[in-house]
Amino acid sequence: MSTHDDGSLGTPAGGTPAGESGAASDAAPGDGTAERRGLSRRGLLGLAGATVAGIGLGIGADRAVIAATGSASSAVARSYAFYGAHQAGIVTPAQDRLHFAAFDMAGDATRADLIELLQDWTVAAAAMTAGKDVGEFGAVGGNYDAPPSDTGEAQGLPASGLTITFGFGPSLFRGPADADRFGLAGKQPPALTRLPHFPGDMLDPAASDGDLCIQACADDPQVAVHAIRNLTRIAFGRASLRWSQLGFGRTSSTSTTQATPRNLFGFKDGTANVKAEETATVDKQIWVNAADGPAWMSGGSYLVARRIRMTIETWDRTILREQEAVIGRTKGEGAPLSGGSEFTEPDFEATGRAEQPLIPETAHVRLSHPSKNGGAAMLRRGYNFVDGNDELGRLNAGLFFLSYQRSPEQFITVQSQLAKNDALNEYIRHVGSALFAVPPGAGQGGYVGEALFA
Ligand SMILES: C=CC1=C(C)c2cc3[nH]c(cc4nc(cc5[nH]c(cc1n2)c(C)c5CCC(=O)O)C(CCC(=O)O)=C4C)c(C)c3C=C
Numbered sequence: 214m215s216t217h218d219d220g221s222l223g224t225p226a227g228g229t230p231a232g233e234s235g236a237a238s239d240a241a242p243g244d245g246t247a248e249r250r251g252l253s254r255r256g257l258l259g260l261a262g263a264t265v266a267g268i269g270l271g272i273g274a275d276r277a278v279i280a281a282t283g284s285a286s287s288a289v290a291r292s293y294a295f296y297g298a299h300q301a302g303i304v305t306p307a308q309d310r311l312h313f314a315a316f317d318m319a320g321d322a323t324r325a326d327l328i329e330l331l332q333d334w335t336v337a338a339a340a341m342t343a344g345k346d347v348g349e350f351g352a353v354g355g356n357y358d359a360p361p362s363d364t365g366e367a368q369g370l371p372a373s374g375l376t377i378t379f380g381f382g383p384s385l386f387r388g389p390a391d392a393d394r395f396g397l398a399g400k401q402p403p404a405l406t407r408l409p410h411f412p413g414d415m416l417d418p419a420a421s422d423g424d425l426c427i428q429a430c431a432d433d434p435q436v437a438v439h440a441i442r443n444l445t446r447i448a449f450g451r452a453s454l455r456w457s458q459l460g461f462g463r464t465s466s467t468s469t470t471q472a473t474p475r476n477l478f479g480f481k482d483g484t485a486n487v488k489a490e491e492t493a494t495v496d497k498q499i500w501v502n503a504a505d506g507p508a509w510m511s512g513g514s515y516l517v518a519r520r521i522r523m524t525i526e527t528w529d530r531t532i533l534r535e536q537e538a539v540i541g542r543t544k545g546e547g548a549p550l551s552g553g554s555e556f557t558e559p560d561f562e563a564t565g566r567a568e569q570p571l572i573p574e575t576a577h578v579r580l581s582h583p584s585k586n587g588g589a590a591m592l593r594r595g596y597n598f599v600d601g602n603d604e605l606g607r608l609n610a611g612l613f614f615l616s617y618q619r620s621p622e623q624f625i626t627v628q629s630q631l632a633k634n635d636a637l638n639e640y641i642r643h644v645g646s647a648l649f650a651v652p653p654g655a656g657q658g659g660y661v662g663e664a665l666f667a
């Protein structure tokens with residue numbers, strides 16, 4: 214258990230002070246004033262429908278106590294502080310499970326409603342990431358004549374490394390017909406617009422965009438789902454779910470301490486990802502700095518979400534040599550086809566028989582490499598998904614691609630290359646897309662995105 218300068222316990226949000234990156238504590242962060250402040254009356258209405266009598270105003274009934282004495286492994290017992298300079302869930306080690314949700318504000322919602330919602334979400338997120346229930350009395354300690362303030366399915370489960378990361382979509386700043394619904398149009402970052410159309414895009418509007426997003430990652434699927442479910446419930450009357458995505462296996466490493474996982478094509482994914490320990494690269498490529506503007510985004514990042522369907526059945530009929538040529542790495546070890554082992558830098562100049570490049574011109578790793586994109590890199594944090602099957606009996610499966618970058622331009626540069634020339638395009642289809650501005654972390658007693666409303 215460690216104590217930070219601000220008196221909180223656990224890993225600082227963002228998790229990357231020099232020498233401490235990715236480290237986690239088995240302890241929950243301490244109660245902040247915002248946690249004690251509790252939910253707004255509107256938030257309580259969301260929890261309880263019309264009946265608010267008897268629901269505690271405080272927040273965060275303990276639940277992890279039960280599991281802490283049980284057999285919880287250190288991975289699931291881990292907790293990350295919600296408050297900090299950067300939001301957790303970006304450079305903190307990628308967990309194994311995801312529930313991602315995009316929301317639209319209600320048609321009649323006001324600026325005050327939006328602020329209050331962000332305050333309520335902050336209080337609830339701080340409690341849940343600390344392994345506590347939502348509401349002072351949680352799932353079972355409240356009034357028998359009112360719905361419980363927490364839905365209850367995380368009872369007995371520890372924090373499970375839960376991180377909850379909030380983002381703002383372009384439409385929050387300019388709604389339908391360019392309406393400045395929340396008085397935010399003057400605060401919109403120029404780069405925060407809908408992503409351009411890329412060749413081959415087959416986007417479903419119902420799985421794209423959104424005023425707000427929440428990325429909930431945890432090492433237990435029930436904990437991630439519990440987070441989104443309760444935050445959705447709190448939003449009742451102010452914002453509603455537009456689309457959501459479950460992910461069951463991480464497809465990246467965000468720390469050098471993590472083993473590289475595999476995607477559904479069976480390849481190691483995340484080898485050359487930006488890692489939390491590379492602090493100079495993180496500062497240059499991931500965090501918005503004060504000079505970038507606008508001021509409220511300093512310490513934040515831009516999040517791209519792409520739902521990418523993978524045609525598993527076609528891939529599975531493809532010979533191994535072709536699979537490796539498509540990616541540009543070996544399937545076993547994940548080494549570049551130019552030689553070496555997993556973490557050897559690819560040599561794009563190396564040639565083999567008939568002077569052909571060992572890493573083909575159309576290989577995914579060649580086209581996505583920073584050296585072929587004016588130095589642009591990104592922190593990938595995606596997940597595998599399988600959402601049943603389609604009417605032809607094919608798995609409805611793929612990669613829910615998530616990337617964080619200092620500017621959306623970094624993603625646009627790389628994706629423009631990939632969309633035109635990537636050999637992988639024969640086996641994938643982009644079917645959902647969204648861009649969000651992820652503000653810096655909230656300070657104790659504050660709320661996420663607070664500087665936007667200053
Ligand atoms: C626009 C960005 C990217 C999209 C979209 C994307 C989709 C995608 N990627 C894989 C599998 C792999 N990608 C790998 C590396 C890699 N991919 C991107 C970017 C996008 N990928 C980058 C920037 C990199 C790193 C390039 C480098 O610096 O070398 C790899 C190799 C292992 C690794 O380094 O992670 C694999 C495998 C799939 C299957 C996919 C869409 C479904």
Ligand SMILES: [Fe+2]
Binds near residue numbers: 577581
């Ligand atoms: Fe990739």
